[in-house]
Amino acid sequence: MKMKQKILIVEDEFIVANDLRIMLEKAGYKVCGIAPSVVKALELIATKEPDWILLDIFLQGDKTGIDLAGQLTEMGIPFIYISANTNQGILEAAKATLPYGFLVKPFREKDLMVMLDIARYRHEQNLKYNHHTEPPIHKQIEHIAEKQVSISERLKQISAALYPVVPFDFLWITKSNPRSTTKDINIIRSFDGKFNMLNNENLLKEVNVSSRDFKAWNTTALVHSGKSIFNGYDFRKLRMESPWVQRLSDHYALESALVTEIERDGEQFQFVFFNHLSDLYTKVHSGVINQFKKSLELVLDQVIYGKDITLEIPAPTSPTLEKPIIERENPEIPKDFNGIIGNSTLLHAAFKKLELVAPDDTSVLILGESGTGKEKIAQTIHKLSPRKNKPLVTVNCAALPLTLIESELFGHEKGSFTGANEKRIGKFEQADGGSIFLDEIGELPLEAQVKLLRVLQEKEIERLGGNYTKKINVRIITATNRNLEKEVSEGRFRLDLYYRLNVFPIELPALRQRKEDISALVAFFISKYGRKGSSGVTGISAEALQELQEYDWPGNIRELEHLVERTMLLTEGETITKIDLPHSASATGFTGEDHFKIKTMEEMEREHILNILKMCKGKIFGPGGAAEILNIPSTTLNSKIKKLGIKFEFVK
Numbered sequence: 001m002k003m004k005q006k007i008l009i010v011e012d013e014f015i016v017a018n019d020l021r022i023m024l025e026k027a028g029y030k031v032c033g034i035a036p037s038v039v040k041a042l043e044l045i046a047t048k049e050p051d052w053i054l055l056d057i058f059l060q061g062d063k064t065g066i067d068l069a070g071q072l073t074e075m076g077i078p079f080i081y082i083s084a085n086t087n088q089g090i091l092e093a094a095k096a097t098l099p100y101g102f103l104v105k106p107f108r109e110k111d112l113m114v115m116l117d118i119a120r121y122r123h124e125q126n127l128k129y130n131h132h133t134e135p136p137i138h139k140q141i142e143h144i145a146e147k148q149v150s151i152s153e154r155l156k157q158i159s160a161a162l163y164p165v166v167p168f169d170f171l172w173i174t175k176s177n178p179r180s181t182t183k184d185i186n187i188i189r190s191f192d193g194k195f196n197m198l199n200n201e202n203l204l205k206e207v208n209v210s211s212r213d214f215k216a217w218n219t220t221a222l223v224h225s226g227k228s229i230f231n232g233y234d235f236r237k238l239r240m241e242s243p244w245v246q247r248l249s250d251h252y253a254l255e256s257a258l259v260t261e262i263e264r265d266g267e268q269f270q271f272v273f274f275n276h277l278s279d280l281y282t283k284v285h286s287g288v289i290n291q292f293k294k295s296l297e298l299v300l301d302q303v304i305y306g307k308d309i310t311l312e313i314p315a316p317t318s319p320t321l322e323k324p325i326i327e328r329e330n331p332e333i334p335k336d337f338n339g340i341i342g343n344s345t346l347l348h349a350a351f352k353k354l355e356l357v358a359p360d361d362t363s364v365l366i367l368g369e370s371g372t373g374k375e376k377i378a379q380t381i382h383k384l385s386p387r388k389n390k391p392l393v394t395v396n397c398a399a400l401p402l403t404l405i406e407s408e409l410f411g412h413e414k415g416s417f418t419g420a421n422e423k424r425i426g427k428f429e430q431a432d433g434g435s436i437f438l439d440e441i442g443e444l445p446l447e448a449q450v451k452l453l454r455v456l457q458e459k460e461i462e463r464l465g466g467n468y469t470k471k472i473n474v475r476i477i478t479a480t481n482r483n484l485e486k487e488v489s490e491g492r493f494r495l496d497l498y499y500r501l502n503v504f505p506i507e508l509p510a511l512r513q514r515k516e517d518i519s520a521l522v523a524f525f526i527s528k529y530g531r532k533g534s535s536g537v538t539g540i541s542a543e544a545l546q547e548l549q550e551y552d553w554p555g556n557i558r559e560l561e562h563l564v565e566r567t568m569l570l571t572e573g574e575t576i577t578k579i580d581l582p583h584s585a586s587a588t589g590f591t592g593e594d595h596f597k598i599k600t601m602e603e604m605e606r607e608h609i610l611n612i613l614k615m616c617k618g619k620i621f622g623p624g625g626a627a628e629i630l631n632i633p634s635t636t637l638n639s640k641i642k643k644l645g646i647k648f649e650f651v652k
C-alpha cells in the first residue's frame with residue numbers, strides 16, 4: 001500500500017476549505033492542514049511537508065496565492081490553483097507560475113479528483129525528466145535581454161513576454177533618482193498586439209506636446225509614495241498631479257497604472273505600466289512584477305543602463321552587391337541538428353528537450369505555428385529513438401474527412417459501414433512497434449479523441465464495427481498550431497486527453513522570435529536549391545538579408561523556404577539583391593481592380609474600418625479615435641479588427 005499523499009489546503013474561506021478536506025479524505029488523501037494566508041501556509045509547509053498544495057488566489061493578508069506560487073516552485077512543491085476568479089489577467093498571471101492545474105470554483109468532486117490524478121501523473125513524468133513544461137517568463141526575459149539583436153527589438157520581445165502576466169498598453173521606463181528623462185523608454189502596444197518603441201522626441205510629436213511644455217512641466221517619474229497600484233480615484237489623482245500622465249492617458253485612453261521601482265548602482269528607475277481598462281491591476285500583478293525584479297534589473301543592465309538609446313536599426317555594414325554576405329562556394333553551410341537549421345537559444349531549448357525525450361516512449365506534443373518545422377521535429381524524435389527501424393506513420397488529422405478519420409486511424413471490419421467493402425488496417429496498427437505522428441491533433445473529432453485516450457491508457461485499439469481489439473505498442477507524437485487550452489475551455493477538446501498528450505510539450509518558436517537564424521536558413525536554402533536546380537545564385541546581399549530580417553514571417557520557415565526558392569529562379573546574377581516580400585497593399589484589398597468587384601458585407605466593413613483607422617492614424621480609443629467616429633464601443637471595434645484580420649501595417 002502506497003503512502004497517503006499529504007495535501008495542504010491554502011484557502012481563506014473556511015466552508016470551502018472544509019468541503020475540500022472532506023472530499024480529499026474520502027478519496028484517500030491526507031489533509032495535513034488548512035491555511036487562510038500565505039504566512040500560515042509557509043509555517044505549515046515547514047512543519048508538515050506536504051506533497052501537494054491546493055491554492056486559492058485571494059487570501060487573508062496582503063500576499064496572494066500567486067506570490068506563494070513562486071516560493072513553492074523554488075521549494076519544488078507542486079500545486080494546483082482552486083479559485084473562483086476567472087479574470088483573464090489573473091488567469092494568465094497564474095499560468096505563468098506553472099501550476100499543475102487550475103480548477104474554477106464551484107467544481108464537482110469528480111473534477112477535483114481527475115485534476116489531481118492527472119496532475120500527479122504529470123508530476124511523476126516531470127520528475128523523471130527533471131524539467132518544467134516551458135521556460136518560466138523570467139527566464140525568457142533574461143534570455144531576450146542577452147540576445148544579439150537591436151535594443152528596440154529586445155525591448156519589443158521583452159514586452160511581448162511580459163504582456164501575458166502584466167498586460168499593458170503603454171510602458172514608461174524612466175529614471176526617477178537622480179531625476180532625468182533623457183533615457184526614457186516608451187513602449188506602446190498597438191491594437192494588433194505589436195509593441196512599438198518611441199523615444200521622447202517622437203512621443204512628444206505623437207501626443208502633440210511641445211518640448212518646451214514638456215520641460216516646463218518638469219516631467220519626472222511618478223511620486224507614488226510607495227503605492228504600486230493606481231486604479232479609479234488613485235489614477236485620477238495621479239493624472240491631476242502630472243500633466244504628462246494626463247496627456248498620455250488622454251491620448252491613449254489609459255485608465256490604470258502599475259508602478260515598480262528598481263535600483264541600479266545607486267540610481268532609481270521606474271517601470272510604469274498603463275492600461276486602458278480601469279481597475280485592471282491588482283496585487284496579483286504587483287506580486288508578479290516583484291517576482292520579476294531580478295529580470296528587470298538585467299533588462300536595465302543589458303539593454304538600457306549606460307547605453308545610448310537609438311531606435312534606428314543600424315545600417316547594414318557592407319551593403320555590397322558584389323560581395324554577397326552568404327556564398328555557396330565558400331559556404332558557411334550552417335551546422336544543423338539532424339537537418340534542422342538554427343542556432344538560436346529558443347531552438348536549442350527545443351533540441352535539448354527533444355534529445356531528452358527521444359529515447360523514451362513518452363508521448364510528445366509539439367506546439368508551434370504552421371511552418372515552424374513540427375513535422376521535422378517529429379521525424380527526428382523517431383529517428384533518435386530505439387524505434388527508428390520500425391515505421392513512422394504520419395497522419396494529418398485536418399486532411400481527413402470527419403466521417404473517415406476513425407476508420408483511418410483504428411481500421412474497420414468489412415461491412416461496418418456503407419462503403420466498407422474490405423477490412424481495413426488502421427494507421428495505429430500499421431505503426432505497431434514504431435511511432436505515429438498525429439499532426440493537427442486539435443482537429444480530431446471528439447469521438448476519435450475517446451478512442452485515442454483508450455490507446456494511451458489501455459494500449460489497445462478497437463476496429464470499427466467489430467469486436468476486434470488488439471494490444472499495440474505505438475509511441476504517440478502529436479502536433480498542433482492551435483491553442484489546445486482554448487479548445488479545451490470551449491469544449492472541443494477533452495481535458496483528460498489534453499493532459500495525457502501534454503506530458504512532454506516541445507514548443508517551436510516562430511521565425512519572428514528567432515530572427516538571428518534567418519541568415520543560416522537562407523544560406524541553407526540557397527545551397528539546397530542551388531544544388532537541385534539551374535539557378536546560379538550563390539549568395540544574398542546584406543540589404544536583401546536585412547529586408548528578410550525585418551519581415552514578420554507569418555508562414556514561418558515554409559514561407560522563407562518558398563520565397564528563397566522563388567527568388568533564386570527570378571534572380572539573374574549570382575547574388576540575390578531584391579526580394580519580393582508580400583506587401584500589405586494587396587492584402588488590404590485596396591488594389592485598383594477592386595473598384596469593380598462585388599464585395600461582401602464583410603469586405604465592405606473591413607474596408608470602411610480601415611479607412612477610418614487610416615484617418616485616425618490608428619487611434620482607436622478616446623476622443624477622435626476610430627471607435628468614437630464609428631460610434632461603437634472600442635472593445636467591439638477591437639474584436640472586429642481582430643476578426644477581420646486588419647493589421648497595423650495596413651493602417652500606415
Ligand SMILES: Nc1ncnc2c1ncn2[C@@H]1O[C@H](COP(=O)(O)OP(=O)(O)OP(=O)(O)O)[C@@H](O)[C@H]1O
Pocket residue numbers: 339340341342368369370371372373374375376377439481524557558561
Ligand atoms: N529548422 C529548419 N531547418 C531547415 N528546414 C526547415 C526547418 N524547419 C522547417 N523546415 C522546412 O520548412 C518546411 C515546413 O516544415 P514542417 O512541415 O516541418 O512545418 P510544420 O510546423 O509541420 O507545418 P504545418 O503546421 O503547416 O504542418 C519544410 O520544408 C521543412 O523541411
